[in-house]
Amino acid sequence: MIQFAEACELIFTNSQRLGAEERPIEDAVGYILARDVVSPINVTPFRNSAMDGFAVKSEWLQDCGKSHPAVIPLGATSYAGDCASDDGADVCAMKVMTGARVSNRFDAVVPFEETEYDENEVRFFKPTSPGKHIREAGEDIVQGQKLFAEGATLGRLDVGILATIGLRRVSVYRKPSIAIIGTGDELTSPGEKLTGDRIYDSNTFAILSLVAPFCDQVDRICQVHDRKDDLLKVLDLQHDVIVTSGGVSAGERDLVIEMAESCGWQRVFHKVDIKPGKPVYFATRDRQVMFGLPGNPLSATVTAAVFLIPALKMMSGWTDYRLNPKSAVLASGEIRKPKRKLIWPGFITEEAGRTIARYSPKKSSAALTALLGTDGLIIQDVVNGTPANITVGTIPWNDILN
Numbered sequence: 001m002i003q004f005a006e007a008c009e010l011i012f013t014n015s016q017r018l019g020a021e022e023r024p025i026e027d028a029v030g031y032i033l034a035r036d037v038v039s040p041i042n043v044t045p046f047r048n049s050a051m052d053g054f055a056v057k058s059e060w061l062q063d064c065g066k067s068h069p070a071v072i073p074l075g076a077t078s079y080a081g082d083c084a085s086d087d088g089a090d091v092c093a094m095k096v097m098t099g100a101r102v103s104n105r106f107d108a109v110v111p112f113e114e115t116e117y118d119e120n121e122v123r124f125f126k127p128t129s130p131g132k133h134i135r136e137a138g139e140d141i142v143q144g145q146k147l148f149a150e151g152a153t154l155g156r157l158d159v160g161i162l163a164t165i166g167l168r169r170v171s172v173y174r175k176p177s178i179a180i181i182g183t184g185d186e187l188t189s190p191g192e193k194l195t196g197d198r199i200y201d202s203n204t205f206a207i208l209s210l211v212a213p214f215c216d217q218v219d220r221i222c223q224v225h226d227r228k229d230d231l232l233k234v235l236d237l238q239h240d241v242i243v244t245s246g247g248v249s250a251g252e253r254d255l256v257i258e259m260a261e262s263c264g265w266q267r268v269f270h271k272v273d274i275k276p277g278k279p280v281y282f283a284t285r286d287r288q289v290m291f292g293l294p295g296n297p298l299s300a301t302v303t304a305a306v307f308l309i310p311a312l313k314m315m316s317g318w319t320d321y322r323l324n325p326k327s328a329v330l331a332s333g334e335i336r337k338p339k340r341k342l343i344w345p346g347f348i349t350e351e352a353g354r355t356i357a358r359y360s361p362k363k364s365s366a367a368l369t370a371l372l373g374t375d376g377l378i379i380q381d382v383v384n385g386t387p388a389n390i391t392v393g394t395i396p397w398n399d400i401l402n
């Protein structure tokens with residue numbers, strides 16, 4: 001049996017970041033960029049108007065006022081998307097719509113509503129200044145500008161920025177494909193009637209909902225019987241990650257490990273000195289990894305949270321994939337005396353400038369309701385004697401699940 005920290009390290013050293021792929025920008029949210037994103041163009045690409053109005057030279061209006069407007073002849077009109085011609089008389093305004101090119105002959109745009117005009121001329125009633133209502137080429141983004149660095153997570157606010165520089169696809173690290181396999185003759189699918197001494201399969205759903213954001217293809221395979229042939233079929237799948245629940249303990253029908261190793265999986269470890277989750281098994285096969293999670297529902301969820309999710313993050317290009325427990329004081333009367341490192345759901349609060357941890361009151365590894373309303377996981381080392389205060393590690397669910 002190995003210690004928790006060693007198990008985490010063994011998982012990371014035996015898992016590999018997957019390669020890069022090009023994804024459509026709208027399907028790349030939540031993925032990690034595999035390359036810097038550098039703008040191939042200026043945004044906007046050309047000098048254009050920020051208003052519907054008249055393009056002028058500011059010096060033409062410098063002496064005008066309410067009672068003595070500047071009267072300027074009106075030339076051509078430029079619409080957004082037009083390649084408007086650049087020629088015109090020396091002193092001659094141009095009608096421009098928002099987004100239309102503004103020739104270098106002009107240095108300002110005056111909005112329609114600040115003028116009076118007819119087909120031939122425009123009256124301006126106040127001076128303007130150079131650059132007013134003109135968007136210069138590259139004003140927002142300059143060609144060659146680095147917008148995102150390799151390793152950054154692409155967020156929902158970023159997709160529009162990729163589109164504005166003309167990218168249709170973006171290079172990101174691939175997320176793993178995963179098969180989630182529920183083993184056990186006693187399992188019934190939720191939605192079906194319970195008969196005999198059966199129970200509902202909660203684990204495959206619990207694991208699915210934990211890992212879905214970190215995976216690409218997710219296949220949930222439930223009710224795999226504790227029979228060698230049935231197990232062999234699913235353990236031989238080609239997904240990047242195979243996760244099983246159940247069948248890794250000492251029961252007479254706990255055949256998962258034997259069958260995994262008969263189809264090429266190489267054991268990295270079996271059993272970790274933690275509670276819950278002691279029977280957890282981890283193996284590799286070429287570039288594939290396998291997690292044999294215990295069947296007890298709370299054990300399956302806790303081991304998925306502390307072993308599986310960090311590995312999935314690492315495989316899909318995250319750099320801060322490791323658990324990062326923050327220390328807290330265990331509330332008085334909460335000390336438990338497990339024989340193994342305890343990783344239990346609980347409540348984490350700030351009280352008088354200190355972080356206080358309290359365990360969920362449920363104490364069984366089978367009780368999924370130990371998770372209800374909790375803030376995260378509390379990690380407690382084995383304690384000797386009866387210390388007044390002990391320090392524990394806390395990891396909010398938010399840090400694990402996001």
Ligand code: AMP
Binds near residue numbers: 182199245247297
């Ligand atoms: P095992 O490790 O296969 O002996 O399973 C340990 C306990 O977890 C048993 O009580 C099983 O019935 C239960 N169990 C196994 N798989 C699941 C599952 N998918 N959903 C809910 N409970 C399960």
Ligand code: MG
Binds near residue numbers: 184247
């Ligand atoms: Mg079983």
